[in-house]
Amino acid sequence: MRSDDEDIDLRCGGQPMVPLGEEPSAGLSLEPAFAEGTAIGKRYTNETGKLEILCTKPGAGSLSIGDELLVLKEAKPLPSSD
Amino acid sequence: MNVALLLDMVADGLGDRVAVGSRHDGLSYDTLRRYAASATTRVQENGATTVAVVEPNGPVVPVALFAAAWTGCSYAPLNYRLPETAIEELLARLQPAVTASAQEWIAPESSENGRAEYPQDPDRPAVVLYTSGTSSTPKGAVLGHQHLTSYVLTTTEFASAEENEANLLAAPPFHVAGVVAVLTSTYAGRRIVPLPRFTPEAWIDVARREHVTHGFLVPTMLARIVDVMDHDPDARVPSMRRITYGGARMPRSMLERALALFPDVGFVNAYGLTETSSTVCLLGPDDHRNAFESSDPAIRRRLESAGRPLPGIEIRIDSAGGVAAPGQPGEILVRGEQVSGEYLADPSKRNDAGWLHTGDLGFVDDDGYLFVVGRADDMIIRGGENLSPTEIEDVLLQYPGVGAAAVVGLPDAEWGERVAAMIVPARDARELSMDDLRAFARERLGSLKTPEILATCEELPITATGKVLHRAVRADLEERA
Numbered sequence: 001m002r003s004d005d006e007d008i009d010l011r012c013g014g015q016p017m018v019p020l021g022e023e024p025s026a027g028l029s030l031e032p033a034f035a036e037g038t039a040i041g042k043r044y045t046n047e048t049g050k051l052e053i054l055c056t057k058p059g060a061g062s063l064s065i066g067d068e069l070l071v072l073k074e075a076k077p078l079p080s081s082d
Numbered sequence: 083m084n085v086a087l088l089l090d091m092v093a094d095g096l097g098d099r100v101a102v103g104s105r106h107d108g109l110s111y112d113t114l115r116r117y118a119a120s121a122t123t124r125v126q127e128n129g130a131t132t133v134a135v136v137e138p139n140g141p142v143v144p145v146a147l148f149a150a151a152w153t154g155c156s157y158a159p160l161n162y163r164l165p166e167t168a169i170e171e172l173l174a175r176l177q178p179a180v181t182a183s184a185q186e187w188i189a190p191e192s193s194e195n196g197r198a199e200y201p202q203d204p205d206r207p208a209v210v211l212y213t214s215g216t217s218s219t220p221k222g223a224v225l226g227h228q229h230l231t232s233y234v235l236t237t238t239e240f241a242s243a244e245e246n247e248a249n250l251l252a253a254p255p256f257h258v259a260g261v262v263a264v265l266t267s268t269y270a271g272r273r274i275v276p277l278p279r280f281t282p283e284a285w286i287d288v289a290r291r292e293h294v295t296h297g298f299l300v301p302t303m304l305a306r307i308v309d310v311m312d313h314d315p316d317a318r319v320p321s322m323r324r325i326t327y328g329g330a331r332m333p334r335s336m337l338e339r340a341l342a343l344f345p346d347v348g349f350v351n352a353y354g355l356t357e358t359s360s361t362v363c364l365l366g367p368d369d370h371r372n373a374f375e376s377s378d379p380a381i382r383r384r385l386e387s388a389g390r391p392l393p394g395i396e397i398r399i400d401s402a403g404g405v406a407a408p409g410q411p412g413e414i415l416v417r418g419e420q421v422s423g424e425y426l427a428d429p430s431k432r433n434d435a436g437w438l439h440t441g442d443l444g445f446v447d448d449d450g451y452l453f454v455v456g457r458a459d460d461m462i463i464r465g466g467e468n469l470s471p472t473e474i475e476d477v478l479l480q481y482p483g484v485g486a487a488a489v490v491g492l493p494d495a496e497w498g499e500r501v502a503a504m505i506v507p508a509r510d511a512r513e514l515s516m517d518d519l520r521a522f523a524r525e526r527l528g529s530l531k532t533p534e535i536l537a538t539c540e541e542l543p544i545t546a547t548g549k550v551l552h553r554a555v556r557a558d559l560e561e562r563a
Contacts, residue, residue: 001235020202040095041240054235056091075239078392079366080270081326081352082237082249082263082298 001043002052010053012038013061034069036062044070083231085208086151086200088269089115089144095241095271102141102274104292105248109141111268114148117141119198121149121187125180131206132179135159135255136169139276143255144264146182147209151227154204158222159255160212161546172212175222175426203227209261210426211356222426223356225261232419233359234265236392243272247323250289250297252277257547258356259298259329272296282306286317293321298352300329300548305336305486309509311343319344328352328361330549331454331472333479334385341374353388353454355440357431359420363397363452365389386476387451388444394418397452398437399445411445413458443470460552462491464499469531471552477526478503478533481519483511488542489533490556492563502535502559506542514538537562 010017014031018024038044040058045051046065053063053070063070089111092101097112109117125133133150135143135158143159150157158176160169173179207224249267251274253260267274275292277285285307289297299307304327311317325340325347332351341349348367354360365387373384391397398405401412415437423431423438432438443461444454455470462469471489478487485508491499507514516536524532543554 040091056087057094075242077239077242078237079348079350079364080238080266080272080296080324081328081350081361081364082259082266 001054002050004048004050008051009066011064011066012059014064015061030061034062034064035060036069038063043073043075045073046070084151084154084200084202084204084227085230085234085265086118086148088231088234088265089118089148091240092268092271099245099271100273101268102144102276104275105273108273111271114141114144114268117145117188118148118152121145121182122152122198124187125149125153125155128178128180130155130178130180132156132158132176132210134173134176134179134181136162136181137184137255138162138278139251139255139260140184140278141188141276142182142184143251143260143276144268144274145187147261147264149182149187151204151208152198152200154201154206156206156210156224157208157261158210158212159261161254161256163546172220176210207424211256211258211261213356221428223422224424224426225258225356225359225422226424229359229420229422230262230265232394233262233361234269236394236420237361238266238269240269241271243267243270245271246293247295248273248275248292250275250277250285250292250294252280252285252303253298253300253329254280254546257300257329258354258360259300259352262360263298267296282310283317286310286319289319289322294319295321295323296326297322297324298326298328301327301332301336302330302544302548304332304340308336308339308343309485312339313509322347324348324350324367326350326352328354329547331456333476335476335479337385338374341370351388353452355416355438357421357423357438358416358418358440359422361392362395362416362418362420363388363391365451384451386453387447388454389452390450391452392418395420397446400439406445408446408448411443411455414440414442414444414452414454416440457552460490462489462499462501464491464494464501464530465497467530469501474501474503474523474527474531474533477523478505478519480526481522483508483514484519485509485511486542488550488552488555490552490559492535492556492560500535501531501533502556502563503533503537504542504555504559505536505538506540507538535559535563 014034015028093111093115100108101111209225212220349370351365352361353363395418398415399412406412474489486506494500543551
């Protein structure tokens with residue numbers, strides 16, 4: 001959703017993510033250090049807070065930039081306005 | 083990001099939950115996705131680039147909206163109450179278009195599983211909304227997928243609604259509030275209960291029957307509900323938790339009555355435009371109750387405020403001398419990712435720095451609360467002074483027996499304009515003396531702002547989206563003066 005850098009080394013389960021429609025390389029496996037899982041509809045951010053990623057498909061892998069694990073961003077609910 | 087992804091995510095996460103309709107036999111998110119995916123065939127067979135809906139609220143509305151997004155087409159809800167020739171004219175401007183049918187699109191033959199692909203970033207706008215036509219030709223305002231998803235993701239957490247929450251959809255499909263309510267309710271996992279035709283009695287009945295918890299109303303709708311509740315102590319909605327109002331100015335006297343009649347409901351004032359993907363500022367439930375219970379006039383006045391900007395939204399007030407200081411009135415400008423300001427066949431109205439001129443006048447107080455004073459076009463200029471019709475209307479509404487009021491300026495040879503008011507007597511009002519009303523106004527407003535001309539009528543002319551047509555009131559009063 002937000003990034004201060006176009007070119008980031010986004011990974012899931014320790015493996016590089018690919019653009020939609022592209023096939024990931026064969027033979028990749030989940031790295032144990034990146035296997036906490038990612039939940040649908042949750043937002044993830046890095047230490048600087050400048051990056052924000054929305055998970056649209058859940059899975060067993062955790063998101064990271066390189067080796068830096070992303071953390072769950074706490075929701076700050078607004079009163080629904082519709 | 084395509085708005086279709088919002089439905090896709092919820093159907094993956096909460097597939098069995100009821101998305102639209104009654105608790106017992108409504109469509110689930112999974113079914114809604116299948117219907118939308120199935121409707122894409124009908125869109126593609128026609129080679130359409132627009133999916134129009136000319137229907138009142140019903141399950142076909144979300145199906146058409148998401149089917150359009152799925153195929154990268156624009157969704158165009160039209161005012162079904164317009165004369166047939168006017169509808170045909172609007173449709174002609176949207177060709178090639180396909181019109182969604184409540185009968186056919188809600189009973190799909192195919193067994194689509196809804197997993198079909200859709201474009202990630204469609205070139206066409208997600209939504210085309212014809213503005214309510216207070217000007218002569220309706221303009222087609224367009225909202226892109228990026229504008230709408232920005233609004234949804236700023237205001238709504240995925241699947242955050244409890245299973246028993248339900249949103250009574252009373253804003254018509256062609257009102258921006260009717261469009262975004264479908265998107266945010268879906269993303270939150272909050273059941274939509276469509277109300278095909280609004281009457282205050284129907285709103286109360288359906289809300290009671292369906293255990294509705296949330297609802298958006300334009301002020302004229304809320305005024306009519308309050309009126310019914312005032313006369314019928316059984317007309318109550320115990321399940322209601324949140325009422326949002328917006329789309330036109332809410333008179334403070336009306337809001338105070340509503341707060342008293344719904345003591346356990348959180349009220350939200352949402353200020354926004356069609357061109358800004360709806361809400362850009364909101365006054366939340368706590369602000370309402372604190373203001374309602376306060377004896378400090380400065381705090382109590384917040385009931386007239388549109389609140390503070392959403393995260394990521396900037397508000398600026400421009401006056402003749404540049405950016406206005408706190409408390410100084412001027413035109414409201416807005417900037418942010420959800421702000422479109424674009425129209426069919428017209429360039430964006432945003433300036434190079436991304437600011438959109440709203441045409442609304444207002445000011446921001448020391449604590450950052452926005453107060454909307456009225457439309458720049460409706461200001462009355464008398465003897466070089468700018469008079470706000472809403473300020474005068476609010477005073478007239480405090481007089482017992484006044485149900486509604488619209489204030490306009492009429493030409494005046496000496497002073498430029500003179501103040502005239504059209505009054506709708508309340509339902510149970512006894513004889514209403516115009517002289518007494520004038521004296522009441524003079525005491526509170528002074529002679530400059532006191533209406534010289536006062537006339538009554540049975541109903542104010544309003545647009546299909548609930549805005550008072552000041553132009554029509556002016557013409558009527560001019561004829562009578």
